[in-house]
Amino acid sequence: MFINLLDPPLIIASGVEVGVHYYWDIAGIAIHGQVFLVSWFVILLLLVASLLGTAKLEQIPQGWQNFMESVLDFTQDIAKNQLGESFYRPWVPFISTLFLFIFGCNWAGALVPWKLIELPEGELAAPTNDINTTVALALLVSIFYFYAGLQKKGLGYFKRYLQPTPILLPINVLEDFTKPLSLSFRLFGNILADELTVSVLTLLVPLIVPLPIMGLGIFASSVQALIFSTLAAAYIGEALE
Numbered sequence: 001m002f003i004n005l006l007d008p009p010l011i012i013a014s015g016v017e018v019g020v021h022y023y024w025d026i027a028g029i030a031i032h033g034q035v036f037l038v039s040w041f042v043i044l045l046l047l048v049a050s051l052l053g054t055a056k057l058e059q060i061p062q063g064w065q066n067f068m069e070s071v072l073d074f075t076q077d078i079a080k081n082q083l084g085e086s087f088y089r090p091w092v093p094f095i096s097t098l099f100l101f102i103f104g105c106n107w108a109g110a111l112v113p114w115k116l117i118e119l120p121e122g123e124l125a126a127p128t129n130d131i132n133t134t135v136a137l138a139l140l141v142s143i144f145y146f147y148a149g150l151q152k153k154g155l156g157y158f159k160r161y162l163q164p165t166p167i168l169l170p171i172n173v174l175e176d177f178t179k180p181l182s183l184s185f186r187l188f189g190n191i192l193a194d195e196l197t198v199s200v201l202t203l204l205v206p207l208i209v210p211l212p213i214m215g216l217g218i219f220a221s222s223v224q225a226l227i228f229s230t231l232a233a234a235y236i237g238e239a240l241e
Contacts, residue, residue, distance in 0.1 A: 010109055034123065034124050037124060042108050043101070046101070053069070078095055081230075087240050098137070100129060105128045106225055109127075109221070110217050123230060128187055128224075129195055131185075134185070134188040135180070138180035141235060142200040186228075187228055190224050193220065194220055
């Protein structure tokens, strides 16, 4: 999932380095180790939260159970609003997992002081500031909306490329390439820009000025998780129409 698909050039701005990675060599394939480490950290947190929320189920939810049910209601509403009452239920687990993973990755990059942990190369940061992660998530969405369309309509799903007129065939095909591109680059660009802005301001004015930017970054990180999962649900809903 995190294979080195695209390695951006090294950029050095006021001591902030972008494009340096801590590589793991597995079967001759270079993998970004820092992405795996933070991703596993986020997955572990999500698993712990899920276990705490379901350890002692009560008819009147309290504590963690109440919190997790509120989160599930929120992600369920995302799926219901985009897919409709008839189709949303089977897709709630996928949309919820997508939202929570991206939300956790974004917040982990914004709140956890990863720079205190030194690596031989590169540094720990939000996995979503790596283009390989966002491309992998976007391709996953593409696979699932193709699966949704084929499951419901069979090979008849491909008739959509000839609608409303066969003249639009190239544009309809191109649309399936632009969807994952827009999903991946929107998420990657926003998270990377936020982390670079905070890093540079912290180096230049280390005390008070970066705090409002950090707060804005946390808010933007949450919005990006919402946008990504909402668009994913919308694309699946479009395939099911």
